[in-house]
Amino acid sequence: MYSFRPCPPGTVPYMIRPGDTFYRIAMQFNTTVAALVSANPTVNPNYLFVGQQICIPRQPMYPPCPEGNYYTIRPGDTYFSIARFFNVSVDDLAEANPGVDLNRLFPGQIICIPLATPPVTCPAGTTPYTVVRGDTFFSLAVKFNTTVDAIRRANPTINPDALLIGQVICIPGPAVPPPPPPPSTCPTGTAPYTIKSGDTFYSLAIRNNTTIEAIQAANPTVDPNNLQVGQVICIPTGTPPPPPPPPPATCPEGTTAYTIKAGDTFYSLSIRYNTTIEAIQVANPTVDPNNLRIGQVICIPRTTPPTCPTGTTPYTIKSGDTFYNLSIRYNTSVEAIRRANPGVDPDALRVGQIICMPGSLTPSCPVGSAAYTIEAGDTFFSLARRYNTTVDAIQALNPDVDPNNLRIGQVICIPAERGEE
Template sequence: MLERRCPPFAEEYTVKRGDTISSIAQEFNTTIGVIRFLNPTININRISVGQIICVPRRVPTPICPNGTIYTIKAGDTFYKIADEFDITVRELQLANPLVNPYNLVVGQKICIPKKPAPPPPPPAIPPCVDGTYYVIKAGDTFYSIANRFNVTLRDLEAANPGVDPNSLVVGRIICIPKKVVPPNTPPCPGGAYYTIQAGDTFFSIANRFNVTLRDLELANPGVDPTKLTIGQIICIPRKPRCPGGKIHVVVAGDTLFKLAQQYDVSFRALVDANPDIDIENLRIGQEICIPPYEPSELCPTGKTYVIMQGDTLTSIAEKFVVSATDILKYNPTMAPSEFIPGKRICIPPEVEV
């Protein structure tokens, strides 16, 4: 028996004992009419065992999570199917990446994706009588907003009852209430007002807002920390960015070693004053806290020097016109091997010629 040649979208099938044209059509999920179309020279009503016929090529059922499997019918197109199920052609193509939309086969199974849910409605804008609306920006917290607009945290929360202060979303609109400062409220320049709640102590408040007890007491000179009352308003002082020191803005070429030398502070003190920075990767425009200079009590001359990369005991002595022996005498707790970059040393007086 001669081997048959089938179209590209069909495959060969060898008739087995017990087969009928109806059972074959059912097995390949097609119709008798399609099999007749694929085999125009065969009397499909008189097939025999061992005979080779053409049937539609088997197409695996697509993966269709949360969607619906659909069987292609005569006349179907992706545009027609998308319109029927109220989805876009693009969504249908994305759900069936292996299907050629221009070569659909009757009986082929495709995935009808689940129609995407409509976006949730934007959060309701709270009423803001006598107040001001504010749009949340990246990095905002209720504390920083209260501090910026000089209102109490409690008033800010009360003006926005549907807003979770711990889950602020950029772009959300909140209400900044009108500032109302009751009489006998302490001044709070640069800080934020806070309303005492049940269980509050100065210690718990200082811990919550990351300020020192001393700073909290200084910001509230007329408040007795042992006699706090619920509803009482106190001042939360702003935590100083660089207490006693100055801010340096990083420029090209800056390193911590260079800044330590430039401002005559120790490398260790510079690192301690900037615990959140990457000491190996300063960024241009980054703000660095330069701690205040604290002369060592162990340096009678009051003249100190921070050792830089490449310095040696000899080169330091030559730089300050002193002897290496005198440098060791004025730094009795240091061995020669401990003269390393970042260390602050005491410089003896210059040698008189």
């Protein structure tokens, strides 16, 4: 008897038979000769011999199977042994797998197991049950409050290790397990609740403004990991959460009333309104920043634009701005920007923040060129076409501008339009 050597992942072993060639094998297993050669680098495809083992590249191929009863071939399997294992006929097995060669099964191959014929009637004291994915005699015994032996006795011709989806078996006792009886009375401070699909102690604790521990204490005999639809438990009624504090009558001077929305935090609000967390806390001394509630009204400090000294111009920080790239863009220096903004941290610029820029924000363009403000969709190429110039000429006038990172509102220099030559 041959023993298979391990094949690499994504391949399955195959034993050479009389007449086999790499071409024939590739056709049979829906692969290519090149893939076979790659999976078998030590095998000479021109000198195959009967009994030689090779590795065949395979991707799992699932044949049509109405009930989804797929089976993966193992070493030593035959149609006869598979049919006997699943209690189906060889003819039915062959009919369910029309594209499979009965005499050339290989490990890893996937076939379809036809559904067994369900029993016409179940014996007295049992009820028909249709097998679903994942069912075993053990799980069914637990589910229906019976034993594995009782299910075996009720189904003497069924192999418990070969249950098929859609197969009908007989379950001793009633078909539907009765839900646990409701508690006779719920203790004071709790109310009865009927379990619905998807309920957990956690979701119920959130929904009813209580805790998991309180629900467990009110239901000491209930397994929280085995809740059943229709089961009745006791939910602590608790005290409803206090209403959000009323909005302040007036916000102090220099602040504006703001209504909290989902996702708001003091941090996100400080960024949005160009202020600081500390300033918001000072304006709202009675508000817990870790317990903001939707609909709650707080006061947001208003940011007063700085008064820029003579010789400077207000500038609103945009995404990506730094003192360095601003100095390049507006032909100044980082030190000059620092001196114009002594209270600004250059490493903590915020979008929307207003600073003072030395000089004018319009670059000084040399003679023979003119200032141009970038608009949506502009590129050096489109501007060169529009102003009858070249990309190189625009780049020469704007050596510090990145043509791949133009921003709306950015000012550059464009060569004056050339006349007809």
